[in-house]
Amino acid sequence: MKKTFLNGILIVAVAILISSCNNAPKKDQVIDSDKHEAKTEIKKDCDHIHWSHHGEEEGPENWKNLCDGFISCGGEAQSPINIITRNTTSENNLTAFEFNYTSSKVDIINNGHTVQFNTSGENAVIINDKEYKLLQFHYHTHSEHTIDGNYYPIEVHFVHKHSDEDYAVLGVMFEEGEENELFSKYLDHFPTTKGDFASEDMIELKGLFPSDLSYYYYSGSLTTPPCSEVVNWYVLKSPLKASKEQIEKFAQILHDNYRPVMPLNNREVLSYN
Numbered sequence: 211m212k213k214t215f216l217n218g219i220l221i222v223a224v225a226i227l228i229s230s231c232n233n234a235p236k237k238d239q240v241i242d243s244d245k246h247e248a249k250t251e252i253k254k255d256c257d258h259i260h261w262s263h264h265g266e267e268e269g270p271e272n273w274k275n276l277c278d279g280f281i282s283c284g285g286e287a288q289s290p291i292n293i294i295t296r297n298t299t300s301e302n303n304l305t306a307f308e309f310n311y312t313s314s315k316v317d318i319i320n321n322g323h324t325v326q327f328n329t330s331g332e333n334a335v336i337i338n339d340k341e342y343k344l345l346q347f348h349y350h351t352h353s354e355h356t357i358d359g360n361y362y363p364i365e366v367h368f369v370h371k372h373s374d375e376d377y378a379v380l381g382v383m384f385e386e387g388e389e390n391e392l393f394s395k396y397l398d399h400f401p402t403t404k405g406d407f408a409s410e411d412m413i414e415l416k417g418l419f420p421s422d423l424s425y426y427y428y429s430g431s432l433t434t435p436p437c438s439e440v441v442n443w444y445v446l447k448s449p450l451k452a453s454k455e456q457i458e459k460f461a462q463i464l465h466d467n468y469r470p471v472m473p474l475n476n477r478e479v480l481s482y483n
């Protein structure tokens with residue numbers, strides 16, 4: 211009995227030691243040759259870094275400086291972008307999406323940055339002979355991408371993964387119009403602060419897309435830290451609809467959770483009809 215108790219203390223002590231090591235900033239000694247002084251450069255671990263869509267310190271302009279792992283936020287192939295339609299190139303080598311979606315239960319999570327629907331079961335989309343598994347979908351108000359400089363009130367991102375270096379995100383815009391069925395069902399249940407709502411209903415995922423699946427394609431990044439440049443972006447040309455009341459209610463929950471548009475640099479935007 212006593213031995214088990216001592217073992218318990220030992221395990222707790224080791225656990226505290228390990229976690230305190232992980233939290234400790236990594237220090238690199240940099241010698242300034244002119245002054246012959248040792249400067250200490252703190253390299254910050256990203257695990258506990260707080261970032262936001264707002265403010266100077268934690269906001270988008272400063273994401274790249276918050277910690278080492280967010281360095282990509284200052285990269286050359288970032289998202290979102292402004293899509294200038296007259297500069298896009300029609301591309302015959304692109305293909306239509308092949309949805310292997312089933313119906314799915316959803317767990318609706320407010321993680322403090324967005325409202326996210328985690329899906330269950332095996333759902334995937336085949337694009338150009340490659341299979342991308344659906345991980346989740348989430349919302350931004352207003353849109354992150356702009357089309358010819360114009361914002362839409364909401365943009366949804368369906369996040370799919372083929373590998374750590376190869377994601378496909380399908381972005382769909384919303385415009386004001388008739389009531390949106392999914393929002394009618396769940397908007398009252400959306401957690402307004404951090405939290406989640408697990409639904410037992412089955413959702414027909416394919417029904418969340420517009421009937422016209424024409425898209426713009428370009429190569430970019432996650433639009434939130436760590437901003438990894440691993441995303442094949444497919445921004446659909448045809449928007450979905452939601453009512454004025456639904457858009458307003460959604461905007462109140464999400465508080466402008468969009469990243470400003472980033473420079474295109476030397477990337478090309480392709481168009482598929």
Ligand SMILES: [Zn+2]
Binds near residue numbers: 348349433
């Ligand atoms: Zn997103």
